[in-house]
Amino acid sequence: MAIERTERARHEAQVTALIQKGDPVDFRDVFLTLHPGEQADLFIELERPAREFVYEALSPEEFTDLFEKLELDEQEQFIQEMPRPFAVRVLNDMYSDNAADLMNQLPDDFMNELFALMDETEATEVKDLMRYPDDTAGAIMTTEFIVLKADKTVGATLEDLRELGPEAETIYYLYVIDADNRLVGVVSLRDLIVSPLDVQIADIMGRRVVSAHVLADQEDLARTVQKYDLLALPVIDSEDHLLGIITVDDVMDVIERETTEDFEELSATKGSSDINMGPVEAAMKRAPWIISLMFLGMITASTIGGFEDTLETIVLLAVFMPLVMGSAGNAATQSLVVAVRSIALGTINRKNVLKMIRREFGTGLLLGLACMVVIFGVITVLYDSALIGMIVGLSIFASLSVATIVGTLVPLLINRLKLDPAVASGPFITTVVDNLGLIIYFTVATSLLRFF
Missing domain, CATH: 1.25.60.10 (MgtE N-terminal domain-like)
Structure with missing residues (x-):
């Protein structure tokens, strides 16, 4: 470097x-x-x-x-x-x-x-x-490509390539069409070079062609290119007419744009990640999310107000509120990223969705258990209060278990509604889980205080 x-x-x-x-x-x-x-x-x-x-x-x-x-x-x-x-x-x-x-x-x-x-x-x-x-195949395809006729010989085709090749965006794949411009086959440049000159294209072409519909979503195209290790992908209409091709460099641009978009959605900074953007424009793009989250934060304040009596009984409980809220928010964000990534890669289906939910819930239980044991010991020693340690420990255990489920289910439900799952942004999930964490915390505290 x-x-x-x-x-x-x-x-x-x-x-x-x-x-x-x-x-x-x-x-x-x-x-x-x-x-x-x-x-x-x-x-x-x-x-x-x-x-x-x-x-x-x-x-x-x-x-x-x-x-x-x-x-x-x-x-x-x-x-x-x-x-x-x-x-x-x-x-x-x-x-x-x-x-x-x-x-x-x-x-x-x-x-x-x-x-x-x-x-x-x-x-x-x-x-x-x-x-x-x-964001469709038609919007990113190029029309500079070379088509072949099945009845032409390899020798004649190579002569054509010498003349037409410089005008095409890529010649590594050459697509074969019939008289009605329908896609019927594909020939690689390697196939042309190693084949006898007098052989017809129909004899060396592959007849099973991976293609994309002109209105297909660009994310699906990227997955197709990755799955089949393609350098180019032909684009067709509903009647198999060849309209254009999408090259691998275009797919890389798609992946970059989609990744940027997902990061922006997850961080509630949509449209404002460009470092060349001015502060006023960036603030205007971020303001709707920040203001919305501020109002959600008011629910957090109301939740705390609803348990005022519990706080007055043991004021020390207030010290550990950020700990419970932060731990639950972090766990939810981790599950959110796992879910959104799985959806983006297309690895989620009906067969394994329950498996992922169970996996994340199990992860939350184990994380909660580990944190409960650690925090109970630390609080008991430092604050000489096993009761507070028990309240905080049980609250973190329950909060982390619930948070992982929320972080997993919300993007899955949004995706089910045909919306972008990344809109379940990290700040949004964190704010929701903060409120749930507080409710759990004060519910546990109120319940245990009755017995001590």
């Missing part, structure tokens, strides 16, 4: 010096030897005058390679500062799925201006992709 940082610093210093020198020839000689990902890392560090030099030094086709490595918000910023002819040629050269993602981010007037200047065929492909709902 240290070597990588040193190498990047050297490249950055070299590129910056060549830009300041103002010699596009020397700049191109160095800059174009770098990987597009490295070019993108260097480009985003440049000030606007330096970026304008890059627009002049590189052709739109050369710039597109690094541009597609940028994040969407960075693409949105930079395309608006480019000279219009340059921006249009970059869009024409981008893969259609990436261009569609970018167009969806742009203001409507600017987007329409670019569409009017783009190549008509490219613009039509991008508009077609933009019609599909977000």
Whole structure:
């Protein structure tokens, strides 16, 4: 990692010096030897005058390679500062799925201006992709792919690939269609290379093709690609017409977005995890959750008020309220993460859902038992009160057992209602379990105090 940082610093210093020198020839000689990902890392560090030099030094086709490595918000910023002819040629050269993602981010007037200047065929492909709902196969598929005819020979197909290959996003899998554009088979590049030139595609193609419907959810696509170890996934409609393909790099982007979304949901920070977002916007996005949880917290205060007599009897009970609440909240959050992860990975079904519930409940019992024994001993020794130790110990035992069930069942029920289980966020579950923990705590305390 240290070597990588040193190498990047050297490249950055070299590129910056060549830009300041103002010699596009020397700049191109160095800059174009770098990987597009490295070019993108260097480009985003440049000030606007330096970026304008890059627009002049590189052709739109050369710039597109690094541009597609940028994040969407960075693409949105930079395309608006480019000279219009340059921006249009970059869009024409981008893969259609990436261009569609970018167009969806742009203001409507600017987007329409670019569409009017783009190549008509490219613009039509991008508009077609933009019609599909977000988070579906159609929204992330690309239309730059190569199809084969079953009656062609391997030799003729290889000749076609030499001509058409540079335009396709990937040629590792080649899909075979019939006269009605229906998907009927798949051939890998390896199969083509090792097969005799006079053999027909129909003789070497695989007829069992793993595919996805155009309206399939993107999370399901990611699981399919992972399950079958695919580099690309064909996208079809209800009549098996081949519409596009989804490549593994698109799937990695999906996994990143879904993981980010789940983290945001679990932490009640949805839409505000971008470090480039301003404090005002971040606060506005987080405020609904914080305010809602504040009102839920008022229930906690009411719960404490309802057991005022118990607190007056033994004031020391108040000292251990945070301990009981915190322990139950932590246990519930752990079970919540286990449940949400299992749902996201698709490992939960009717056969094993009860097994998971029993497992988490058993875990809660064992954790509660261990904590009860430890806290009873500690409180008895430090505070010289076996009664308080018994109250706190039994409360933690019961609270942890209940908390693991709540943390498991809530996301399962939400998922059953066809909602995102991650909305059962950590703060939400913790607040609910806090109230349950207090009720258990004071109920145990009230009951035991009657006997002592």
